[in-house]
Amino acid sequence: MKDTKICVIGLGYVGLPLARLFATKFQTIGFDMNQARVDALMGGHDATLEVTDELLQDAIKNHGFRCTTDLEAIRDCNFYVVAVPTPVDSDNRPDLKPLWGASETVGKVISKGDVVVYESTVYPGVTEEECLPVVERVSGLKFNVDFYAGYSPERINPGDKQHTVEKIRKVTSGSTPEIADYVDAVYNSVLVNGTHKAPSIKVAEASKIIENSQRDVNIAFMNELAKIFNAMGIDTHDVIEAASSKWNFIKLSPGLVGGHCISVDPYYLIQKAQVYGVLPRIMRASRRLNDGMGAYVANQTIKCMNKKGVLVKDAKILILGVTFKENCPDIRNTKVVDIYHTLQEYTDNITVYDPWANPQHVKEEYGIEITSQLSSLNSHFYDAVILAVAHKEFLEMDVRSLVKDGGVVYDVKGILPREIIDGRL
Secondary structure, three states: OOOOEEEEEOOOOOHHHHHHHHOOOOEEEEEOOOHHHHHHHHOOOOOOOOOOHHHHHHHHHHOOOEEEOOHHHHOOOOEEEEOOOOOEOOOOOEOOHHHHHHHHHHHHHOOOOOEEEEOOOOOOOHHHHHHHHHHHHHHOOOEOOOEEEEEOOOOOOOOOOOOOHHHOOEEEOEOOHHHHHHHHHHHHOOOOOOEEEOOOHHHHHHHHHHHHHHHHHHHHHHHHHHHHHHHHOOOHHHHHHHHOOOOOOOOOOOOOOOOOOOOOHHHHHHHHHHHOOOOOHHHHHHHHHHHOHHHHHHHHHHHHHHHOOOOOOOOOEEEEOOOOOOOOOOOOOOOHHHHHHHHOOOOOOEEEEOOOOOHHHHHHHHOOOOEOOHHHOOOOOEEEEEEOOOOHHHHOOOHHHHEEEEEEEEEOOOOOOHHHOOEEO
8 A cells, every 4th residue: 555656536626635635645646637727726725725725735845745737647646536526417417528538537547456436426336337438448458357446435515624534434445355445445544534345336326325315305305394384484493493302303404405416416316216217206306396495585585575565676686695505615506596597587686795706707607797895785775685605704794784774684594683684494
């Protein structure tokens, strides 16, 4: 294991923290197709904020960590880790193109005796049925004869500074018992809480995808409860607090389900299940329900406005937050966009303020102009304010002062004082 030279392919929210961690014990290089991303990282800054400038610069200066777009620079590695996105297309079908591309990259540089480990979230079978054949074709090497494989699902939680990569217990697996032991040992050497070695690659793949699918189903249940109790005039958060007094009640809150994991990964298992003739009704219903919550929040806000006599047509509305979760710049699959587009049917006077999101990235991804400057907001100016994301900055704001007299404050996250809001999810 001391001769292990690691290359992490894909330097996003998952790959970079892992590569930085591996660099503390092994000779490690990060590979990414985005030259601007590589240049920024080698300049000592991670725009995703998952790795602090201090840690990144320490890895570069004291551990020899480097990032590159040059294939030749990673040819002498012998332990390749693939950490690229696994999105869905416009019809919510798994899009494996990033994985195929990364597998081609591995195939161009892999040598006899090398190991490739996949971290991307997939349905059971993708590693062995979709990825490794690409590596074989490009490299001319034979799987489990000339090179070997493993799967260790990522468990990065963007923006979470408590469950950081070195503290996460990782699932590992390998294509042979010996390789499983080797992959497990490599990961174990850098993790505080160790690993769980799964009996096969498919078991490891399945374990990851049900983690996120379970969360999706559980949150969908809470969102359905919120709809029921809102219709009945009962505060959902009060109900949850009361139910939480029972020892075995699982406390979750309703909310918007976006991001690259919970809102995407279930589609991979849904697709594969149908290939085997199983119709995953609960998972499909959960996805539909959670995908509709942005429009529901917008319509609930409109309902509050109507009750207070606030004219919805051409109303001035402020949305606080656009990222998919709090205290994080990640805008992938954010459902706040659905709130925006639903309200846009009634008014074009919508302001979106988010101190964490990059306005240029939001414009490029969603075509929405946002502001990241608090000074651009006007006191007593808006007919309605929707707190959509629980950024720490919003907890310190006097949200009520932003609305006109008689205006509406709607709290999606349930974090504002009850006396200043007109409705909450």
